[in-house]
Amino acid sequence: MELTKEQCREIIAKRVAKEFNEGDVITLGIGLPTEVANYIPHNLHVIFQSENGLLGVGHRDLSADGSSKVTNAGGIAVTTKPGAAFFDSLTSFTMIRGGHVDATVLGALQVDEQGNLANWIIPGKFVPGMGGAMDLVVGAKRVIIAMEHTNKGEPRIVKRCTLPLTAAGEVDLIVTERAVIEVTSQGLLLKEINPLFSLDEVIASTGAHLIVPDSLQNLVA
Amino acid sequence: MKKIISLAEAGRLITDSSSIMVGGFLRCGTPARLIDEILKNTAGNLTLIANDTCVPEHDRGKLIVNKRVKKVIAAHIGTNPETGKQFNAGELEVELVPMGTLVERIRAGGAGLGGVLTPTGIGTTVAENKKVVEIDGRKFLFEKPLKADFALIYGTKADKFGNVFLSGTTRNFNTVMATAAETVIVEPEELCDEPLHPDEITIPGIFVDYVAV
Numbered sequence: 001m002e003l004t005k006e007q008c009r010e011i012i013a014k015r016v017a018k019e020f021n022e023g024d025v026i027t028l029g030i031g032l033p034t035e036v037a038n039y040i041p042h043n044l045h046v047i048f049q050s051e052n053g054l055l056g057v058g059h060r061d062l063s064a065d066g067s068s069k070v071t072n073a074g075g076i077a078v079t080t081k082p083g084a085a086f087f088d089s090l091t092s093f094t095m096i097r098g099g100h101v102d103a104t105v106l107g108a109l110q111v112d113e114q115g116n117l118a119n120w121i122i123p124g125k126f127v128p129g130m131g132g133a134m135d136l137v138v139g140a141k142r143v144i145i146a147m148e149h150t151n152k153g154e155p156r157i158v159k160r161c162t163l164p165l166t167a168a169g170e171v172d173l174i175v176t177e178r179a180v181i182e183v184t185s186q187g188l189l190l191k192e193i194n195p196l197f198s199l200d201e202v203i204a205s206t207g208a209h210l211i212v213p214d215s216l217q218n219l220v221a
Numbered sequence: 222m223k224k225i226i227s228l229a230e231a232g233r234l235i236t237d238s239s240s241i242m243v244g245g246f247l248r249c250g251t252p253a254r255l256i257d258e259i260l261k262n263t264a265g266n267l268t269l270i271a272n273d274t275c276v277p278e279h280d281r282g283k284l285i286v287n288k289r290v291k292k293v294i295a296a297h298i299g300t301n302p303e304t305g306k307q308f309n310a311g312e313l314e315v316e317l318v319p320m321g322t323l324v325e326r327i328r329a330g331g332a333g334l335g336g337v338l339t340p341t342g343i344g345t346t347v348a349e350n351k352k353v354v355e356i357d358g359r360k361f362l363f364e365k366p367l368k369a370d371f372a373l374i375y376g377t378k379a380d381k382f383g384n385v386f387l388s389g390t391t392r393n394f395n396t397v398m399a400t401a402a403e404t405v406i407v408e409p410e411e412l413c414d415e416p417l418h419p420d421e422i423t424i425p426g427i428f429v430d431y432v433a434v
Binding site for chain 1: 246247248249250272273295296297298299300305308309315317319320321322324325328339340341342343344345346347377387388389390391392393394395396397423
């Protein structure tokens with residue numbers, strides 16, 4: 001089964017959006033994780049925290065120009081929700097590192113069996129920097145990785161990360177277009193599988209051992 | 222009263238090999254006109270301490286493009302491909318610091334503290350050659366304070382006492398950087414004749430040396 005990049009992203013963002021509880025404070029990473037905000041169920045009230053200094057992120061502010069004084073961490077002008085607050089980077093990372101954020105959703109280059117995450121550098125090739133990711137994965141109560149299952153066929157879920165780590169043992173859940181996988185003390189537990197893919201296809205495209213339970217659920221985006 | 226100077230005078234204060242902290246998160250809340258003044262002069266070999274190196278076309282991003290910087294200390298350089306290019310070519314030294322660690326190191330520098338203990342970076346390359354301290358069974362990384370010769374700060378409004386008000390998400394690194402440099406220069410969008418109301422002050426004037434207009 002071949003899905004387009006857009007189809008993959010939509011499945012992943014929609015599925016991640018079902019992971020939250022009423023009142024959760026959530027910090028989304030740049031890129032695919034940002035799209036999660038578009039699919040939060042209408043009857044669920046969550047608060048988005050933006051690491052640049054905003055609690056209560058609203059929608060993209062289409063009326064603003066490049067000099068907007070209210071932006072998200074991607075530099076995009078946004079509106080604020082009722083109850084929103086502005087603060088500086090010190091307060092922002094007090095929230096993040098101090099355990100006041102319920103969940104963070106981030107992308108990944110690699111995740112491994114022990115919940116280790118690599119998402120900030122490919123030495124010599126791609127050096128964007130870690131930004132706030134290292135603080136987020138250490139401080140958020142729940143770390144959800146939202147990523148395409150493979151990088152052009154190359155598994156992103158591996159036995160041991162070979163790229164420099166963002167943090168050790170902090171990942172809780174991995175959501176891809178093919179599967180939902182929980183990181184447990186026993187290893188990677190396959191919770192849900194997208195019915196567009198066979199179990200063999202999912203296992204073959206994963207570079208780590210998957211524990212397959214009898215009660216495997218369908219991934220419903 | 223603080224010294225009110227012109228942007229051009231402020232730009233000339235920055236000399237060769239200075240270390241400069243520059244407030245801003247990408248293009249939001251950054252002293253863009255002060256950077257333009259630095260570019261009109263010859264100061265080079267700068268150490269730039271900032272959240273990010275912005276984009277090539279704007280403010281501190283232009284310092285990188287114009288090769289005025291010898292070392293960058295930042296959390297993120299991905300939005301300015303020129304930073305990565307110069308780094309990979311060995312022309313630019315880059316120290317990548319987790320964002321929460323960067324802000325706390327600057328805070329320590331400004332607050333007279335000897336450093337910070339943070340769990341961020343444990344088990345990663347960030348921890349290389351750094352002291353690990355165990356407190357109540359949890360590991361923390363010791364990170365040193367960070368100071369600079371100059372802090373270039375954006376202000377939405379400022380008064381003649383150097384008090385600054387910051388609107389929206391322009392606060393970011395401006396508040397903490399204003400505490401951690403030898404000389405602090407604020408570039409306000411508006412310099413008010415009347416003092417700001419004490420309730421609306423984001424950065425108290427005690428930290429500010431010059432208001433540049």
